[in-house]
Amino acid sequence: ALELLRLYAGENGYVARMNVAGFDALRMAGTIVPLEPQGSIRLWETDTNTPRISASNILSGRGDPLLRNAIAIVDLSAVGLTQYLPTPARPARPGVDIHADAIGQMLAARYLVEPTQARTLERMWLALSGIVFIGLSGVLAQRVMLGALALALLAATPFAFGALEYSLQGVLYDPLQPALATILVAGFEGYALYRRSEQRRSTLARQFSQFLSPSVVQRLA
Known part of the structure; x- marks a missing residue:
């Protein structure tokens, strides 16, 4: 060429x-x-x-x-x-x-370019999505479907933004890293919520076991 x-x-x-x-x-x-x-x-x-x-x-x-x-x-x-x-x-x-x-x-004279601030924007989105998901984790823990929808939206946004910038201006961003990092943050936060819930349940079971029969405590837990 x-x-x-x-x-x-x-x-x-x-x-x-x-x-x-x-x-x-x-x-x-x-x-x-x-x-x-x-x-x-x-x-x-x-x-x-x-x-x-x-x-x-x-x-x-x-x-x-x-x-x-x-x-x-x-x-x-x-x-x-x-x-x-x-x-x-x-x-x-x-x-x-x-x-x-x-x-x-x-x-x-139309070329694909990777902006100098691309990595900064990708890290900013990762930090922002992580803060948003962690901040809403208490509410989303009681609503599993809503939490899954929020996670899918946060993970899909970098791909939608990258595709739009590519098609309109020929600008290249890497959506995979912030999307995967967001999923990992959500996974760690979900595991932390599960562990706290199990610890709370175990503490309540020990406290009630002093006054109630084991079968009743098991039903309450």
Whole structure:
């Protein structure tokens, strides 16, 4: 994709910017392309199908207006020859479509970015959801279904927020860590409530056993 874009722009080459972790960005034709440390770019996949033109039409001399001022990628559509690769959004996708999406996002200068404050926001949500769940644990302990609904809502919110930011602005957040941490906090809090309840029941049983028969104490417990 980078080489096709270089030829399309009429450039003789491109300049790579490095940092201590590896690659940082690529400058070509006045455009800065952010890179991962290993030299790859984050693919912003689209739902639009890449236009396809049969090679037989070109070889027979029939032109196509779609080729005017466009970047063409030659691909084999025969069974077993087309390369399929997994992407974050799809289990398998033709390699030509991946290159087309990469070229499109570089021409539009639209890139997936991870904000510098992403980790801070994720930790803040973890702390906030933990405080809310612990604060309401006394009420939710008597209402199991309401507690499960509150836990599901707190755990699903990071996923909904991350999906919305990704689809609208191409911003990346990690919803898995705060969601799992929220579930762990809820699990520990539920276990603590259970232990306190058992200790209270044991204390009451010992106190009443001094005045009542064991069968009556067992029914009261």
